[in-house]
Amino acid sequence: MAWDTDLTRERLLTAGVRQFAKHGFAGARIDAIGADAGVNKERVYRYFGNKEGLFQAVLASQLAGLLDGLAAHGSGPAAVGNLAGAMFDRCEAQPDLPRLLAWESLELDHAVGIDARRPVCAGVAASIGSATGSDHEAATQALLSIIVVVVSWTTLPRLTDAVAPGTSGAARRAAVVAHATAIGTSLTLDA
Amino acid sequence: MAWDTDLTRERLLTAGVRQFAKHGFAGARIDAIGADAGVNKERVYRYFGNKEGLFQAVLASQLAGLLDGLAAHGSGPAAVGNLAGAMFDRCEAQPDLPRLLAWESLELDHAVGIDARRPVCAGVAASIGSATGSDHEAATQALLSIIVVVVSWTTLPRLTDAVAPGTSGAARRAAVVAHATAIGTSLTLDA
DNA sequence: GCGAATTCCAACCGTATGTTTGGAGATTGG
DNA sequence: CCAATCTCCAAACATACGGTTGGAATTCGC
CATH class of the missing domain: 1.10.10.60 (Homeodomain-like)
Incomplete structure (x- = not known):
């Protein structure tokens, strides 16, 4: 052997x-x-x-895999919604990923592999910026909100039980895409 | 003694x-x-x-305290943004609260005190529904997204380090209010 | 005011848990 | 082919941890 x-x-x-x-x-x-x-x-x-x-x-x-290769393709608010949808699908395919992200924040004092992760995040934020014509800061904050809305479907199931019991994955995905699109719309209008 | x-x-x-x-x-x-x-x-x-x-x-x-007494006062998207702002301030005043919410979801199989929490959530969701003229389902999903965007400032600090390093509480609050308002806008338009 | 019940603590208990050790099989270099 | 090196495991180790016990101090019922 x-x-x-x-x-x-x-x-x-x-x-x-x-x-x-x-x-x-x-x-x-x-x-x-x-x-x-x-x-x-x-x-x-x-x-x-x-x-x-x-x-x-x-x-x-694992953590790089959340955003790696993702981007807001095309332009307009729909590009932001599609990004959120793709991220949502990725989290459903790898449910361990969002939970690890949550544990990291709750249990560690410093982010792991931060130097490798930041450029990936910045790249995705930049794609949001160019899709919506918004500045770096606004796009970055939007990305942060979109990520947490996406991963929360996996990381906060008890909250879903309390707020929206019985919600299906498909229904939640549609809502997440709609909310990300709405954020994208506000970025487009502000710009 | x-x-x-x-x-x-x-x-x-x-x-x-x-x-x-x-x-x-x-x-x-x-x-x-x-x-x-x-x-x-x-x-x-x-x-x-x-x-x-x-x-x-x-x-x-503790967990009831996140939403208890909160509501989207008035009408229009700004009411939703103000709700998010009030929730954000509450979480900054009681930072233990969002973390307990996160631990509950990650470590427990069933939400605690669900029967007491659901009506509170439903009430806040209803206030969003009447402020935006949206139906129950859409308002509920919106509330869920708004809560996770608010609490993530406390529960996912390492994610913030990676995505938006150096963000101040005030800057994040403004972004959260803006994103909640955007969601409120989409609800208003859809209705 | 006195016996029963209650609150509280220091010390203890059994086990779970992260980590180490000693040595048996496998691999490598010459 | 053999000695040095490496991989791997079973067992052991020290301690941390959740939980219990016995008894002293305090309060309560009457």
């Missing part, structure tokens, strides 16, 4: 994604991560140093 | 608010809550049963 160190590292990472997304940093258990990965938990320390090292590696590997 | 059971209960509750808001359910420590409250940690079990009992009591005591 040959050894594949890259594979064990990868297994630990994806198990970490699942476990940290579900339980957060404080709630996740190293034992459970090892079991989920199908390797001995001691491997975590050889590959990632300690629990926090694995957590940071997990966040660094 | 007289005994004041209501006071010790209250001390535990407010200490629980602080500790759970800061560290979440899994991350908070019963010892720390007792120390924060200035009473023996055993008191937690006499008054609230166990750690989860205290957590639920904390959530039940």
